[in-house]
Amino acid sequence: MLSVIEELTEDGVVLDAEHLRARIVDWRMRIDDLYREIADWFPHLGADRGDTTVMDEPVMRAYGVPPIRLPVLRLSEADVEVGILVPRGLWIIGVNGRVDLSARNGQFLIIDRSGLFAQPRWTIAPALDRLAVEPLSRTTLAGAIQ
Amino acid sequence: MKDLAAITAVYSEFATSLDAQLVQAERAADIARIGRVEHKQRIHDSAYFILIWGQLEAEINRVAELAVRNRRSSIRWEDRRAWDAHDPENMRAKFEDRAALVLDRLNVASDAYRRTIRYYGLRNGIAHGATLATGIDVPTIIGDLYRIAGELKA
Numbered sequence: 001m002l003s004v005i006e007e008l009t010e011d012g013v014v015l016d017a018e019h020l021r022a023r024i025v026d027w028r029m030r031i032d033d034l035y036r037e038i039a040d041w042f043p044h045l046g047a048d049r050g051d052t053t054v055m056d057e058p059v060m061r062a063y064g065v066p067p068i069r070l071p072v073l074r075l076s077e078a079d080v081e082v083g084i085l086v087p088r089g090l091w092i093i094g095v096n097g098r099v100d101l102s103a104r105n106g107q108f109l110i111i112d113r114s115g116l117f118a119q120p121r122w123t124i125a126p127a128l129d130r131l132a133v134e135p136l137s138r139t140t141l142a143g144a145i146q
Numbered sequence: 147m148k149d150l151a152a153i154t155a156v157y158s159e160f161a162t163s164l165d166a167q168l169v170q171a172e173r174a175a176d177i178a179r180i181g182r183v184e185h186k187q188r189i190h191d192s193a194y195f196i197l198i199w200g201q202l203e204a205e206i207n208r209v210a211e212l213a214v215r216n217r218r219s220s221i222r223w224e225d226r227r228a229w230d231a232h233d234p235e236n237m238r239a240k241f242e243d244r245a246a247l248v249l250d251r252l253n254v255a256s257d258a259y260r261r262t263i264r265y266y267g268l269r270n271g272i273a274h275g276a277t278l279a280t281g282i283d284v285p286t287i288i289g290d291l292y293r294i295a296g297e298l299k300a
Contacts, residue, residue, distance in 0.1 A: 005264050008278050053172065058188075059278040086172070088165075093195075093268065094283035094290070100165060107162055111283070127162040130285040131154055 001115030005093050008059065013116070017063045023116070024055070024068060027090045027097055030112060030120050034099065035073045035085070041138040042145075046076040059091050075145060083145040085110065096120075100127075103145045110136055147201050147295050150288050157194045157284045164190060191282040192272045198284065199269045202262070202291045203241070205298065210244045211237060212300040241266055248298045258297045261290065 007013045007023075039047040049071045056067035075083040083103040090097045096115065101108040107127035114121045122136035124144065134140045164187050171179035214237070217229035237244060242263060249259040265287070271277040 004279070005268060009264060009267055011264065057280040059280070062278055086169075089280040091279055092281040092283050093279045094286035098281075098283070100169075102169065107165060111286075113286075127165060128158055130158045130161075131289075 001118060003094075003115055004091055004096060007116060008091065008093075015059075015063070017065050020060060020063055020065045023090065024060075024065070026117055027055075027087075028068075028070060030097065031070060031087055031099065034110075034120070034122060035071065038073065038075070038085075038141065041141065042075065044077070045082065046074075046079075048074040048076070050074075053086050055087065055090070057089060057091050101144060105144050108144050147205055147292065150198060150201060150292065153194065153198055154285050154288055157190075160190060161187070161284070187281060188279075191284060192277070194284045195282045195287060196269060196272060198288055198291060199265060202265070202295060205295050206241075206245055206248055206262070207237065209298040209300050210239075210247045213247050216300055248300065249294070256297055258294045262294055265291075 002012055005011075007015065013019065035047070035049060039045075051072040051074065052069035053072055054067050055070050060067070070087045072087075073083075073085040074081060075085075083101055086100050086102075088098045088100045092098055096112045096118075098112075099110040101110055101124070109125050109127055109130065111123050111125070111133075112120045113123055123133045124136045124140050125131070125133045164183060168180065168183045168187070171183050211234040214229055214232040214234040218226050218232075218234070220226040232239060232247075239247070245259060245262050245266075249262060250256075251259045253259065268277065268279075268282075
């Protein structure tokens with residue numbers, strides 16, 4: 001299972017613009033699937049994907065891959081916002097992408113702990129207690145936003 | 147490796163503060179400020195990585211010196227002849243070789259030696275200002291360094 005540190009040191013991976021574009025497509029799909037799953041978990045909440053954030057990471061600039069926009073997910077209950085999910089970064093050593101959650105109960109990190117191009121393994125942890133990692137599920141996410 | 151829990155707590159506190167600064171900059175759509183905060187985050191991650199890496203490196207050095215002392219104390223020359231090439235008071239072997247004294251280079255299942263060398267490469271990249279990473283998940287790396295430390299054998 002290849003990791004980001006292997007990828008960035010080209011240990012088993014050819015790092016070029018084509019590879020980076022494939023990784024970005026995969027990241028976008030994982031984010032879309034994550035947002036869809038969250039909307040399915042909480043059908044009573046509003047799930048707005050209208051806003052976006054810019055993805056422009058150092059390795060993209062190094063290989064001339066232009067910035068792209070990724071969707072932000074706003075969760076609301078009776079027009080009151082209960083959580084915002086923002087993709088924070090893909091090429092983070094130790095993980096395979098991170099989405100930040102600002103919620104009623106504080107800041108949380110939603111992290112994919114899978115290898116490159118593998119089935120996602122999303123986890124959630126409070127930003128102030130980053131070792132308190134739990135698998136992301138309806139229950140653990142509800143603990144953050146409700 | 148005794149300070150890693152404290153390092154994680156302090157890291158999390160300041161990383162969360164920087165995350166909040168980034169959210170504010172994004173809400174203000176202030177591109178210049180976003181860039182400055184992201185730069186601070188990379189420096190912050192790198193500094194803590196160097197700090198925790200230093201703890202593993204010190205542990206590898208300690209266990210390597212212990213391994214050399216133990217093997218050199220054998221009265222059988224057949225057992226100690228390769229180890230006599232090392233002086234535990236003055237280990238001159240390069241880091242990769244010191245790591246190979248205490249981790250099985252060929253153990254594919256654990257991969258601890260290769261992971262160690264990758265982190266060593268990352269440490270060197272940071273020291274020379276050459277890393278392409280957006281960030282480093284320091285708590286995750288700390289967990290892995292603990293696992294590597296648990297596999298060191300004198």
